Amino acid sequence: MTAALVERQRIVILGGGTAGWMTAAALSKYLPAARFSIQVIESTQIGTVGVGEATIPHIRQFNQWIGLDETEFIRAVGATYKLAIRFSGWGEAEADYYHPFGLSGEDLNGLPFHQYWLWLRQHQQSDLKAFGDYSLAVLMAQNNRFRYPSADPREACSAFNYAFHMDATLYAQLLRRHCLARGVQWLDARVAAVHQHASGDIRALQLEDGRQLAGDLFIDCTGFAGVLIEQTLRAGYDNWQHWLPCDRALAVPSQPDPTPPVYTHALATAAGWQWRIPLQHRTGNGLVYASAYLDDAQASELLLAGLQEQALDEPRPLRFVTGRRRQSWLKNCVAIGLSSGFLEPLESTSLYLIQVAIQQLLACFPGDTVSEVERDHFNRSMELEYQRVRDFLILHYKLNHRPELFWRHCATMPIPDSLAQRLVMYRETGHLLEYRQGLFQPASWLAVMLGQGCYPERLDARLDNQRPDAVAEWLTGYQQQLQSLTHQMPLHSQALQSNQHPGSQPPAVQSLYGYRSRP
Amino acid sequence: MNMQIVILGQGLWLQVAAALVASQLRPWGVRCTAVEVPGEPEPGSVASGPELHGLCRLLGQSWQELLLKARGSFNLGTDYRDALTHQAAGAAGPARWFVPFGHLGLKSEAAEFAQGLFSYLAGQAEQGPEPYCLAALAAWQGKFAVPPANRTDLRDMLDFGLHLDRQGLCAWLRRFSERQGVRFVAADALFSAQTAQGPIASVQLAGGESLPVDFCLDCRPRTGVKSGAVMLQLFAGDPQQGPGKPCTSAERVPWGWLVRHPLANGCVWQTEFDPQVQKRDQVQAWLDGNLGALDWQLRSRQTSSPDEVWTGNCLQLGPVVETLDSPLLGAMGPLQALLVSWLDMLPNQASCPATARLFNGYWQQYREELNTYLTLHETPLETHTGRLFARLGRVPTAETDAVRPVQLMTMLYGLGLRPELPSRLLLDNEPAQVGAALAQIRRRLDTLVTNMPSHAQTLARCLDGRPAHPSY
Ligand SMILES: Cc1cc2nc3c(=O)[nH]c(=O)nc-3n(C[C@H](O)[C@H](O)[C@H](O)COP(=O)(O)OP(=O)(O)OC[C@H]3O[C@@H](n4cnc5c(N)ncnc54)[C@H](O)[C@@H]3O)c2cc1C
Secondary structure (H helix, E strand, C coil): CCCCCCCCEEEEEECCCHHHHHHHHHHHHHCCCCCEEEEEEECCCCCCCCCCCECCCHHHHHHHHHCCCHHHHHHHHCCEEECEEEEECCCCCCCEEEEECECCCCCECCECHHHHHHHHHHCCCCCCCCHHHHCHHHHHHHHCECCCCCCCCCCHHHCECCEEECCHHHHHHHHHHHHHHCCCEEEECCEEEEEECCCCCEEEEEECCCCEEECCEEEECCHHHCCCCCCCCCCCEEECCCCCCCCEEEEEEECCCCCCCCEEEEEEECCEEEEEEECCCCEEEEEEECCCCCCHHHHHHHHHHCCCCCECCCCEEEECCCEEECCCEECCEEECHHHHEECCHHHCCHHHHHHHHHHHHHHCCCCCCCCHHHHHHHHHHHHHHHHHHHHHHHHHHHCCCCCCHHHHHHHHCCCCHHHHHHHHHHHHHCCCCCCCCCCCCHHHHHHHHHHCCCCCCCCCHHHHHCCHHHHHHHHHHHHHHHHHHHHCCCEHHHHHHHCCCCCCCCCCCCCCCCCCCCC | CCCEEEEEECHHHHHHHHHHHHHHHHHHCCEEEEEECCCCCCCCEEECCCHHHHHHHHHCCCHHHHHHHCCCEEECEEEEEEHHHHHHCCCCCCEEEEEECCCCCCCCCCCCHHHHHHHHHHCCCCCCCHHHCHHHHHHHCCECCCCCCCCHHHHHHCCCEEEEEHHHHHHHHHHHHHHCCCEEEECCCEEEEECCCCCEEEEEECCCCEEECCEEEECCCCCCCCCCCEEEEEEEEECCCCCCCCCEEEEEECCEEEEEEEECCEEEEEEEECCCCCCHHHHHHHHHHHHCCCCCEEEEEECCCCCCCEECCEEEHHHHHHHCCCCCCCCHHHHHHHHHHHHHCCCCCCCCHHHHHHHHHHHHHHHHHHHHHHHHHHCHHHCHHHHHHHHHCCCCCCCCCCCCHHHHHHHHHHCCCCCCCCCHHHCCCCHHHHHHHHHHHHHHHHHHHHCCCEHHHHHHHHHCCCCCCCCC
């Protein structure tokens, strides 16, 4: 249908942020140099967004996929382990809960654990602990412990997974070295104009110094600018700010924490939230806020006042519009990374969305011509991923009883039907449906819903003829077992020191929750 | 829990629903009443896929017992033959392909195996993926052995269902339900009384008895005039034919497909035609001419189904399951999927509109995936799935378990679609290496099949109550 491609397919990746280098690393791993040339163009003058430090477990799979050793990765990017996100002040000013990379409890008599927990709560069992206390990953996070999960689904330690906090700039540099060794060409230049074929396909990039760079397939990794997908091809953008109203951020590094926590911290503030991401060599901090409710000066003051360590720099401002490019693949151009959309960093999902886009691109990689079939398939898959992550993010804002104007607005704002239906079903029965495709499964939804005080009105009908004391006894024994397991584990900082042996890690799996098949 | 569930219907659908619901809810104190409405006896057969093991697990029963009682046979997938289209296209000999439940190759987790195989086959004289599929090899050679419990690799490759005698299955399920304490009542006529808020409060039987209802599962097929598109089905038992191969057979005939289910004693033929397009006499004449004189029986199936299965406190299972009860699919799988999904979200109040809406959404997706599968039997390139396969050798991610990816891919390949582009994830592999690896896999599979007993032997062992799996 569109551009005829020549013998050695020329792939041009515009942008050298995390998205650009992740894409180059994966493509250069799978596309043989004899048949494909891969070029990355970035402008150090423009720079990168420079954030994106908290990840989810899928990053391990990506690194494994491109042949990056985990020990080398940890050393190169100053990484620490991550088992959860701790949410403070969400829902209520006093609330404090974790969204773990792991499951809470075990199914009992064929019913999900949370149904029993909620039922005991209704029966006001005095020794019932917080929902998260039945999750190994949460106990590890609370006690700052770390060990690798077990890949054997019969073991209690198989019910969690882990990710990393990392320095995004160092990660891009590591990937760049990796790519250059694989023959990827790299150019530091600014694109000044874009030339198109009569069909609308992109033909070549005009650099500021006058050179022209022709290509067959263009990957737009130019961040928020969307130089190719939007400035050139006008793909259009679905603005989701009415559901996710934060539109600005300030980022600032501070001194490292000698005992780094094994979680990302997200502290709700009057008009947004503040992150704290511990790295080995520094701490990443930032404030995400809605400019309609907080001005930049107030935001900067709030951020700096909330730091636990001394700041190492001035806060750096960032602006964004939450939403998604209507078509991430248009003509012979595929947008990956911030150029394809942005969902705020509350659940550390951006790098995951980059990874999914790369996997889809490889699965749908075009031949001599780009056809509607692969474009359509790619766009459909990405749309679903974005929508499902979006709904989960909105949930955090919607469920709240905080008094501030911003939070009152969030509590009363309309939400997408897909989310509204899920919420009502949960209230009706306490049940949640699993997605076949999509990142966050019931374990995650429950962590947030229960953490933010959202309880169902009714529960599963089967619970009615159970004996609460017998169930409560089982829960107590189970929880004690998890606690004793946790206390046998090394501290996070010790684990960072001792886990230095290449290849000693469990295999990476594409699940947030570890090595059990049921999410 | 003092919940009362009333299940209305007849035949297989009533029995499946009663057994499943009773097995899952009786231990929790739920009371189940099955109201049997009058209906014709249901001869014929049922073909199930591996989802049958899920049903047996839920019932706490073994499939061996079911096989024994319903005089069944094993089912590794469907053996398709299409001489008609193939001849029309000018190709020599009948086209034949196999659509398995189990995966291709040796390892279920082998990423891109199917794509690698399709690329390799593109350069070979030999065309089909069957030599790389244990289920296809076994089925075509009339062999089968039940994989031992500790060989998950073999279980994945030889994932199987059963063909069952419909009446035998019904009787077995009924006995099971009775043991679970389900009360069966026969009723000539009945009507439901609604509360002021809408849900059904009770079911009134013709004899005057009133059954209070918390939840009603209506498994009756659509009653009254069948409007819209209706397909007619003919089916007949043939006691002369032995179980033969451990698979369903489907052969293209001028009006659609002729399907054969082998059973322990004989087989059952079924076919379906559109009465707007085809005269019954012509179909009958063809069948008589090709299969000899058999006692053919007629039933009908409405093809368009309501979007809402769950309304108020009632699941209208019959009308929706009916629409999927084609000889190529069978209604057991959809019925089981709907019931399991409902049991998963079991509410304890009469009205849960949001839960019902999400359940109905799940059903619509399930239906769409099955209908896509049916459509691509005739016009594969009119489906997104067919076009995607023809271009990239892939199929879209499913949102339900209605059809397995391996079924879609082997069906589309069998229909003659060939992926245009090789997998880019495999470009690094040298063709010679790929060829050598595939040859090795083929040898391993050949050895596995060579050592397998025949389907008839395995079936005889199972029907005699002896251990089903010899050594591999
Ligand atoms: C406040 C904030 C916090 C975040 N936190 C997280 C997090 O915790 N976890 C997570 O997963 N993600 C996070 N993200 C998202 C994450 O930072 C990005 O997804 C990731 O960094 C990828 O960015 P990118 O490569 O798409 O864009 P960028 O980093 O902006 O890179 C764009 C590239 O394009 C080049 N370029 C642009 N225009 C031109 C031109 N005309 N000529 C030549 N080159 C050009 C630039 O030089 C640069 O190399 C966060 C984002 C924000 C805004």
